[in-house]
Amino acid sequence: MRINAEDFQYVADVVRTEAAIVLEAGKEYLVETRLGPVAHQLGLGSIGLLVTELRQRRNPALLTRVIDAMTTNETSFFRDVQPFEHLKRKVFPELIERRRNEKRISIWCAAASSGQEPYSMAMLLRENFPELENWRVEFLATDISTQVLAKAREGLYSQLEVNRGLPAPLLVKYFHKQGHEWRIDARLRSAIEWREFNLAAPTYPSMGPFDLIMLRNVMIYFDVPMKRSILSNMRRALRPDGYLFLGTAETTINVDESFASDTLHTACYRLKSA
Amino acid sequence: MRALVIDDSAVIRTVLTRILTNLGFEVVQAAHGKEALERLRSGPLPAIALVDWNMPEMNGYEFIQSVRASSEWRDLPLMMVTTEIEMEQVVQALSAGANEYLMKPFTPEMVQEKLEILGIRGIQ
Numbered sequence: 001m002r003i004n005a006e007d008f009q010y011v012a013d014v015v016r017t018e019a020a021i022v023l024e025a026g027k028e029y030l031v032e033t034r035l036g037p038v039a040h041q042l043g044l045g046s047i048g049l050l051v052t053e054l055r056q057r058r059n060p061a062l063l064t065r066v067i068d069a070m071t072t073n074e075t076s077f078f079r080d081v082q083p084f085e086h087l088k089r090k091v092f093p094e095l096i097e098r099r100r101n102e103k104r105i106s107i108w109c110a111a112a113s114s115g116q117e118p119y120s121m122a123m124l125l126r127e128n129f130p131e132l133e134n135w136r137v138e139f140l141a142t143d144i145s146t147q148v149l150a151k152a153r154e155g156l157y158s159q160l161e162v163n164r165g166l167p168a169p170l171l172v173k174y175f176h177k178q179g180h181e182w183r184i185d186a187r188l189r190s191a192i193e194w195r196e197f198n199l200a201a202p203t204y205p206s207m208g209p210f211d212l213i214m215l216r217n218v219m220i221y222f223d224v225p226m227k228r229s230i231l232s233n234m235r236r237a238l239r240p241d242g243y244l245f246l247g248t249a250e251t252t253i254n255v256d257e258s259f260a261s262d263t264l265h266t267a268c269y270r271l272k273s274a
Numbered sequence: 275m276r277a278l279v280i281d282d283s284a285v286i287r288t289v290l291t292r293i294l295t296n297l298g299f300e301v302v303q304a305a306h307g308k309e310a311l312e313r314l315r316s317g318p319l320p321a322i323a324l325v326d327w328n329m330p331e332m333n334g335y336e337f338i339q340s341v342r343a344s345s346e347w348r349d350l351p352l353m354m355v356t357t358e359i360e361m362e363q364v365v366q367a368l369s370a371g372a373n374e375y376l377m378k379p380f381t382p383e384m385v386q387e388k389l390e391i392l393g394i395r396g397i398q
Contacts, residue, residue, distance in 0.1 A: 018379075081390055159377065163384065167391050168374045172365055 001036035003028055007051040011035070014054065015070050018063065023070075024180060027158075029147060034069040075113045075217075076164035078120045080248055083216070086268055087121070088128055091243050095211050096129060098241065104136040108210045108237065110199060111218035112141035115152025115184075115192075116161070121214070122188045123170050140207070142197035153194045155184035199230050208237040216267070217247035224255060231256035235271065244269040275396050276300045276318060280310040280337065281326035281355065286378070290324055290355075293382045297389070298396025307332025311340060314347055322351045322394050324376065327363055335363070335370060342371035351392050 003011070011031050012023040023031065032047065039050040042062075054062055078084050099105055109118040118141040125132055143149050162171050162182045175182040199218065213234055219227050235258055238244055244259065246252070246267045252259040262268040277299040279290045284305075291301040302317060304310035306329040314320075323341070327334040334354060341347045354367045354375040364375045376388050389395065 076387075078391075163377050165387060165391070168364065168368055168372070172368050177362075 001032055001039060001047045003031050003035070003047045003051075007048055010051055010055065011066070011070075014063070015067065018067050031070070035066065038065055038069050075116050077116045077162070077166035077170075078124075079117065079165060079216075081165075082248070083245055083267065084120060084124055086263065087212075087245075088124055090262075091212065091268065092125070092129055095243075096131070099135075099211070103134070104138070105132070105212070106138040106208060106210045107140070107212045107214070108208065109139075109141040109214045110197070110234075111215060112143045112149070112152055112194070113145075114148045114157075114161075115141065115155060115194075116157075116165075117141075117214060117216065118152070118192050119155065119184055119188055120165075122191055123174055126188075127170070137191070139192045140195060140210075141192050142195045144196065144198050144200075146196055149194050149196060153189070155189045156181050157184070158182075199233075200226055202229065204233045204237060209239040209242070210237055211239055211242045212245075213238055213242065214245045216245055217250070219246060219250045227255045231259070235259075238271065240271055240273060242270070275394075276302060276320040277396075278302050278304065278310060278313055278320040278323040280304045280307065280323060280329070280334070282306055282329045283326070286326065286355070290385070293385050294324075294396065296382065297386055306330050307334065307337030307340070310337055314341075314350075319347065319350065322353060322389065322392070324353045324355050325372070326355050327367070335367060338367055338370045338372050351394060353388060353392070 008028050008031055015023055035047050035050055039045070039047050042050065044050045044053065053059070054066060057063070095105055107121065109121065112118050118139065122139065125137065141152065143152070156178065158181055162175065171182065174185045174188060200222070215234060219230065222230065231252060234244060235256070243262065246269065248267050250267060252269055258272055259269040260272045262270050275298060277294045279287050279294070279301055281287050281290070282305050287303045291303060294301045299321070302313050302320065304313050308331045310323065310325070311332070325334040325337055332340070338352055341350055341352060352372045354364055354372045355378065356364050356375050357378050364372075367375065374388050374392055376385060
């Protein structure tokens, strides 16, 4: 669903007045992604109709709904906290120990979205494993959407986005203010290779193998045969002793029995043969 | 588990108190930094203090400096409560010793998330 310039300006004004959030020109896509589903759920055929309804100010609940939609992030830095704790305390120390001779680690964030996950990982590595500075760390981040990848590559985040999950000391250390937004450090941006990639492709081009694959909160969008196909491709892309992270609400159980959960809580999986 | 809410706006104090109470905290309020120092002197040490920036008597920045300079309270986790317009001040607050910031407008989930970053939980 598209939004016209006048409606965008109206939404931007409302969100600014009500929630102190600045939506600059160029953020139309954000309003479209967030308000499209709201319009749909309310049975309104377009964002234009939703904005017309909003302008009449008859329904305070609608205003709240719009504000909520504009302020709720699907993704955030260090999303779910626990997987990152597990990476920090177990996965990276184990990997560093096992790869000490080759001094090389390869990571793939397979549903990188607007970049919060790969950047969180990059910050986690810099903060906790300084010895990796002298290693070859290959870091691939992919997503199906060119639009979100462009945003990820830019590394430019709204105030609202950096509010979510990002510890304040890391914000100050790795970001600088650019107008109303925050831009992540160029060293972190250039440490990651961004590539468009469709997980639903029947076979994957030769890539990896990876020590660690992050495949979080994307499997939920696929049916079981597609999940099987993706996991089978992941199995080939993963080193035999590698780690695969799924979203906390996702599992390989009844989908691909060659994986076993590393711990019960973190949705971290390893190949049973490992 | 005690939380200290320091804000000259009674509305913000009430909203934060409700959120923190639901998260399992016993909440103590203060309208400015000086009153907050009184609360620290007279009661058990809270697990967290949420501090507004602009306040009469003693502002957030001065309060943070006082806490960090004291021998009894220097380890108290401090969260600045701020607006986007004041973000430059967050940088200042962090260098003065604040541990986190919470931006207005906030939701209960955002408060909880920020507390989780600091590893602080109420008693459920």
